[in-house]
Amino acid sequence: xxQNFSAEHKKxxxxxxxxxxxxxxxxxxxxxxxxxxxxxxxxxxLVDPFITSSPSRIISKLTxxxxxxxxxxxxxxxxxxxLLAFLISxxxxxxxAILLFMCLPLKRILEPYLVVLNSLPKIALGPLIIIWMGxxxxxxxxxxxxxxxVITTISMLNGFLEIENEKIMLLKSMGANKFQILFKLIxxxxxxxxxxxxxxxxxxxxxxxxxxxxxxxxxxLGYLLVYGGQVFQLDLVMTxxxxxxxxxxxxxxxxxxxxxxxxxxxx
Amino acid sequence: xxxxxxxxxSLTYHSKTNETLALDNLSFDVKDGEFVSIVGPSGCGKTTIxxxxxxxxxxxxxxxxxxxxxxxxxxSKIGYMFQRDNLFEWLTIQKNVLLGLExxxxxxxxxxxxxxxxxxxxxxxxxxxxxxxxxxxxxxxRVALIRTLASRPEILLLDEPCSALDYxxxxxxxxxxxxxxxxxxxxxxxxxxxxSEAISMSDKIIVLTSRPGRVKTIxxxxxxxxxSPFERRKQPEFSKxxxxxxxxxx
Ligand SMILES: Nc1ncnc2c1ncn2[C@@H]1O[C@H](COP(=O)(O)OP(=O)(O)OP(=O)(O)O)[C@@H](O)[C@H]1O
Ligand SMILES: [Mg+2]
Numbered sequence: 235x236x237q238n239f240s241a242e243h244k245k246x247x248x249x250x251x252x253x254x255x256x257x258x259x260x261x262x263x264x265x266x267x268x269x270x271x272x273x274x275x276x277x278x279x280l281v282d283p284f285i286t287s288s289p290s291r292i293i294s295k296l297t298x299x300x301x302x303x304x305x306x307x308x309x310x311x312x313x314x315x316x317l318l319a320f321l322i323s324x325x326x327x328x329x330x331a332i333l334l335f336m337c338l339p340l341k342r343i344l345e346p347y348l349v350v351l352n353s354l355p356k357i358a359l360g361p362l363i364i365i366w367m368g369x370x371x372x373x374x375x376x377x378x379x380x381x382x383x384v385i386t387t388i389s390m391l392n393g394f395l396e397i398e399n400e401k402i403m404l405l406k407s408m409g410a411n412k413f414q415i416l417f418k419l420i421x422x423x424x425x426x427x428x429x430x431x432x433x434x435x436x437x438x439x440x441x442x443x444x445x446x447x448x449x450x451x452x453x454x455l456g457y458l459l460v461y462g463g464q465v466f467q468l469d470l471v472m473t474x475x476x477x478x479x480x481x482x483x484x485x486x487x488x489x490x491x492x493x494x495x496x497x498x499x500x501x
Numbered sequence: 502x503x504x505x506x507x508x509x510x511s512l513t514y515h516s517k518t519n520e521t522l523a524l525d526n527l528s529f530d531v532k533d534g535e536f537v538s539i540v541g542p543s544g545c546g547k548t549t550i551x552x553x554x555x556x557x558x559x560x561x562x563x564x565x566x567x568x569x570x571x572x573x574x575x576x577s578k579i580g581y582m583f584q585r586d587n588l589f590e591w592l593t594i595q596k597n598v599l600l601g602l603e604x605x606x607x608x609x610x611x612x613x614x615x616x617x618x619x620x621x622x623x624x625x626x627x628x629x630x631x632x633x634x635x636x637x638x639x640x641x642x643r644v645a646l647i648r649t650l651a652s653r654p655e656i657l658l659l660d661e662p663c664s665a666l667d668y669x670x671x672x673x674x675x676x677x678x679x680x681x682x683x684x685x686x687x688x689x690x691x692x693x694x695x696x697s698e699a700i701s702m703s704d705k706i707i708v709l710t711s712r713p714g715r716v717k718t719i720x721x722x723x724x725x726x727x728x729s730p731f732e733r734r735k736q737p738e739f740s741k742x743x744x745x746x747x748x749x750x751x
Binding site: 398400401403404405406407408409410414418419422423425500 | 552555556557574575576577579581583584585587589590591592600601603604605632652
């Protein structure tokens with residue numbers, strides 16, 4: 235896309251570029267500042283690294299865990315649980331939304347229950363989950379699913395209901411049945427909404443899985459956090475948090491890329 | 502021959518707080534090949550008439566026939582074009598045009614060929630692979646009309662197809678719709694607020710009373726058949742008809 239812009243427009247574009255660059259620089263500086271201050275305070279004895287850990291301790295912990303390979307098991311366990319919770323809740327939640335949309339009397343009946351379930355703090359169900367599902371992966375995944383599924387159903391359903399009635403009428407006037415309306419209109423029109431639900435769920439699945447691992451686990455990043463806290467190894471706790479930040483960020487980026495791809499395809 | 506017959510139709514809308522008698526014992530008919538416009542005060546039930554004729558809603562009393570068959574549900578004999586174009590933004594122009602055929606499971610070589618013929622004939626072939634967002638309002642309305650025509654309806658129902666457009670585009674689209682409908686030899690029932698639109702496009706104008714809608718009067722327009730909407734506006738009779746309709750509306 236080469237175009238001959240006026241000098242004024244080039245100036246405007248340059249200004250935009252500078253702005254973006256400055257924002258990036260400021261972000262990196264902010265991180266460097268925090269890390270630097272933290273390190274300085276810990277090494278000068280201003281704060282006790284036994285309680286606050288420190289960037290250098292985190293780095294040596296990281297290298298230790300990666301070189302011994304012990305961390306991979308924890309990462310893979312948590313990643314597996316998170317992906318499973320994410321997929322199950324997104325698929326199941328969307329299917330329930332479709333069912334409620336296709337059968338509006340059911341939606342009317344279930345609405346108040348959905349509202350209550352949505353506002354219930356899911357951690358309250360922890361004891362039940364453990365008793366019903368046993369300790370282990372299934373309990374943890376269930377916690378993740380519970381956190382995501384209700385909000386998935388509610389947001390998808392609201393998206394369906396916001397689709398212009400006139401478009402539905404148009405299809406009806408063409409002689410479309412319920413399923414044609416669903417597949418030709420409702421689902422394709424809901425794609426942007428679906429992607430924003432994915433974005434929310436990607437964060438929520440982590441919350442649910444870490445919570446689940448707090449409840450009961452033998453491995454995983456949540457397990458490391460609990461263990462590190464119990465044996466007062468703040469280096470381990472901080473390192474795990476850093477890893478979590480990176481993993482959650484990566485997963486969000488994948489969804490963001492997916493969104494970009496979809497937007498590009500649809501213009 | 503009557504293609505559309507509305508006979509003694511009444512319709513009451515019910516809502517939680519109210520019931521509204523929208524149409525009261527309404528009768529009129531549209532002959533094969535005729536272009537009929539309905540004008541009336543806002544809220545008098547014009548859209549309701551089209552919803553009834555298309556089979557989307559059922560009359561409280563009275564009967565509706567299209568080509569001697571009683572209308573009980575939507576059928577491919579009727580093509581309904583709504584006020585807004587309602588193009589699907591995620592489909593190309595080509596796929597939008599084929600939507601009706603797909604719904605009817607009538608997509609085959611023959612019907613597709615007819616749709617392409619329409620696309621070509623009415624200057625949309627260079628936009629075939631484009632998305633609706635890339636088209637102007639007037640072009641979008643043309644696509645909506647072609648989409649309606651592609652399933653070969655016998656009668657077209659048009660609900661204020663130009664009302665969302667600016668004045669200049671509106672004149673162009675009126676010309677467009679009129680000439681396409683004429684070339685395809687279709688019967689049309691057009692609803693509008695715009696008196697000059699009705700006079701410039703139709704053979705006959707039905708003026709409705711304010712709600713509940715009833716036929717107040719029917720005005721036959723005797724323009725030379727070959728005059729386009731734009732040329733009609735320049736005829737001396739135009740203002741005479743305008744006066745007649747205007748008087749009936751107030
Ligand atoms: N679904 C509905 N439920 C209740 N009342 C309705 C409904 N649809 C229309 N009405 C009422 O019925 C009357 C006729 O509506 P209609 O839309 O047919 O009028 P219209 O002549 O097309 O109006 P406009 O000029 O605004 O397009 C209006 O008073 C409207 O408020
Ligand atoms: Mg209307």
